[in-house]
Amino acid sequence: MSTSSEASPPIDDAAVEEGHADYGRIHFRIPKETLQPESEQELAETLQAKAAKGEAVAIRNTGHSTNGQTLTDATQIDISRLAGARFDEANRIVYAGPAASWDSVIRTAQFPRYAPPIFPNNPGQQIRVGGTASVGGVGFYCSKYGGFWNHVSSLRLVTMGGEIIDCSPDTNADLFRYSLGGYGRIGVITEVGVDVLPSKPKILALVLVYWNDETFHRDLKKALDDPELDGVAAQQDLSGWEARVLRVLGVDLKLIVVMREVDDGVDAEAVADEIRDRYDEELTLFVEAGADVTGLGLSRKPELFDKEYVVYFTPSEQSWWSGLWSKILALFGKESSSTVDVEKLCHPWTDCLVAPERYEEFLPGAVEIIHRHGMAEHLEKESFINGLVDIDSFVTFGIKRRWERPEDRLPLSLDLPDVEKFTLGVAVMPNVTRDQLDAGIAMSRELTDHVYACGGRRYLYGTHDLTREQVETHYGRSTLDRWQALKDEHDPHHLLNIGVIEHLDE
Numbered sequence: 015m016s017t018s019s020e021a022s023p024p025i026d027d028a029a030v031e032e033g034h035a036d037y038g039r040i041h042f043r044i045p046k047e048t049l050q051p052e053s054e055q056e057l058a059e060t061l062q063a064k065a066a067k068g069e070a071v072a073i074r075n076t077g078h079s080t081n082g083q084t085l086t087d088a089t090q091i092d093i094s095r096l097a098g099a100r101f102d103e104a105n106r107i108v109y110a111g112p113a114a115s116w117d118s119v120i121r122t123a124q125f126p127r128y129a130p131p132i133f134p135n136n137p138g139q140q141i142r143v144g145g146t147a148s149v150g151g152v153g154f155y156c157s158k159y160g161g162f163w164n165h166v167s168s169l170r171l172v173t174m175g176g177e178i179i180d181c182s183p184d185t186n187a188d189l190f191r192y193s194l195g196g197y198g199r200i201g202v203i204t205e206v207g208v209d210v211l212p213s214k215p216k217i218l219a220l221v222l223v224y225w226n227d228e229t230f231h232r233d234l235k236k237a238l239d240d241p242e243l244d245g246v247a248a249q250q251d252l253s254g255w256e257a258r259v260l261r262v263l264g265v266d267l268k269l270i271v272v273m274r275e276v277d278d279g280v281d282a283e284a285v286a287d288e289i290r291d292r293y294d295e296e297l298t299l300f301v302e303a304g305a306d307v308t309g310l311g312l313s314r315k316p317e318l319f320d321k322e323y324v325v326y327f328t329p330s331e332q333s334w335w336s337g338l339w340s341k342i343l344a345l346f347g348k349e350s351s352s353t354v355d356v357e358k359l360c361h362p363w364t365d366c367l368v369a370p371e372r373y374e375e376f377l378p379g380a381v382e383i384i385h386r387h388g389m390a391e392h393l394e395k396e397s398f399i400n401g402l403v404d405i406d407s408f409v410t411f412g413i414k415r416r417w418e419r420p421e422d423r424l425p426l427s428l429d430l431p432d433v434e435k436f437t438l439g440v441a442v443m444p445n446v447t448r449d450q451l452d453a454g455i456a457m458s459r460e461l462t463d464h465v466y467a468c469g470g471r472r473y474l475y476g477t478h479d480l481t482r483e484q485v486e487t488h489y490g491r492s493t494l495d496r497w498q499a500l501k502d503e504h505d506p507h508h509l510l511n512i513g514v515i516e517h518l519d520e
């Protein structure tokens with residue numbers, strides 16, 4: 015595995031093209047061999063054989079992590095054949111192989127009859143459930159249901175010694191607790207029991223618009239704590255002509271998108287009025303369905319749309335203006351050319367987690383760092399008003415606290431331990447060319463220092479190069495001690511997924 019603290023080899027574009035990189039396209043490694051076990055049993059035998067020879071392995075799922083966690087120059091184990099999912103409707107659990115895509119989990123749950131409480135926000139839901147369980151798992155509905163780790167009822171693990179172990183909150187509880195968010199350090203997850211809930215078919219989504227900072231912060235806290243809302247996310251635009259014009263006018267525009275699941279045929283107007291009564295936004299807009307699930311628009315009138323739009327919708331940049339420009343050029347027999355090949359962009363993504371009481375301190379500092387490194391222009395964009403305006407995907411989401419007693423908190427989860435009601439996640443997702451990568455990594459490092467200084471943490475699927483102190487602050491000494499004891503017990507020679515978290519395998 016490669017981490018940014020190691021000297022990275024010079025970038026080999028051909029190797030990156032051949033899939034020896036991850037989504038980040040920052041690190042690459044060419045494995046000496048790639049094995050694709052067909053079954054859990056074959057995986058167990060493979061790991062046992064490698065352990066006997068003292069050979070390191072790295073587990074690869076879809077490689078949507080961005081820090082080289084899945085890369086190795088030793089043996090790569092590609093688990094993509096361990097897919098498949100079945101539904102135990104009586105207990106409302108989908109049992110999924112680690113390589114089952116979220117799409118297959120959602121369909122196996124007979125969506126929209128049932129749905130997992132938490133589902134990621136990914137185009138077509140192609141990322142896989144075993145990878146998500148291994149890194150964390152957050153989505154639109156975390157403000158109501160907490161993170162994905164709260165909705166896993168059981169796991170099956172294969173250890174480096176080839177043991178196959180069932181675990182749950184009651185059986186082999188420590189293995190269960192240290193696998194969720196554990197980056198595959200103590201075993202490979204070969205089955206995930208995903209809880210599902212009865213679902214409603216329709217959504218009403220309001221976009222609450224603020225230019226008063228104080229009201230925004232007050233209403234965001236209120237919305238995150240509002241039991242009537244299923245999804246809450248805040249958004250701010252840092253770049254683009256609209257943001258520049260507003261900044262010149264001294265307007266700091268922020269949005270809160272709130273969602274409520276409803277049955278077919280409810281009175282959208284009445285539900286909208288009831289929600290609006292509780293908030294002090296300056297302007298209200300409503301989300302409306304577009305032609306397909308990749309397109310949502312905005313309207314002045316409340317409208318219900320299918321929940322499928324929320325589950326499958328990933329609003330990517332769609333500039334209406336460049337579409338128009340292409341059409342004009344086409345009239346003259348010309349093609350529009352873009353100098354940027356989006357497939358070749360690198361992704362120094364740097365999502366941060368912070369307690370609500372430090373958010374007002376964290377946010378302006380983060381915005382300043384993003385601007386200073388020239389990254390505001392490169393943040394992932396989301397299309398609004400059917401591509402007329404592309405807004406930076408600089409999103410804040412809430413993760414509800416679900417544990418009562420401190421000992422019930424999952425130790426490697428994204429929940430900050432001291433929060434009273436919820437942790438806030440802030441997504442910072444720049445997409446840059448290789449020439450701009452140094453600036454992106456410099457931003458990532460500085461944001462990382464800033465979030466730890468604000469008592470927060472990083473979401474470690476993203477780009478990072480933590481100091482020893484930051485790793486210690488992140489997990490806390492007692493969690494690290496227990497995690498290392500489990501590692502030493504189940505992988506005594508530290509061969510499985512070594513280096514996924516800095517300093518733990520040295």
Ligand SMILES: Cc1cc2nc3c(=O)[nH]c(=O)nc-3n(C[C@H](O)[C@H](O)[C@H](O)COP(=O)(O)OP(=O)(O)OC[C@H]3O[C@@H](n4cnc5c(N)ncnc54)[C@H](O)[C@@H]3O)c2cc1C
Pocket residue numbers: 037072073074075076077078079080083084093112133134135136137141142143144145146148149150151152153197198199201202203204475511514
């Ligand atoms: C476009 C995009 C959208 C994303 N959206 C979300 C989102 O909405 N919510 C969210 O929480 N995260 C999101 N992520 C972050 C995160 O990368 C994914 O949740 C996760 O990586 C998906 O699983 P994967 O199969 O790609 O895992 P990989 O990247 O392949 O693996 C991640 C880590 O887990 C280990 N691992 C993978 N599978 C197993 C296993 N079965 N057993 C043990 N260890 C394993 C790997 O070795 C590696 O260390 C997103 C990332 C991208 C790039």
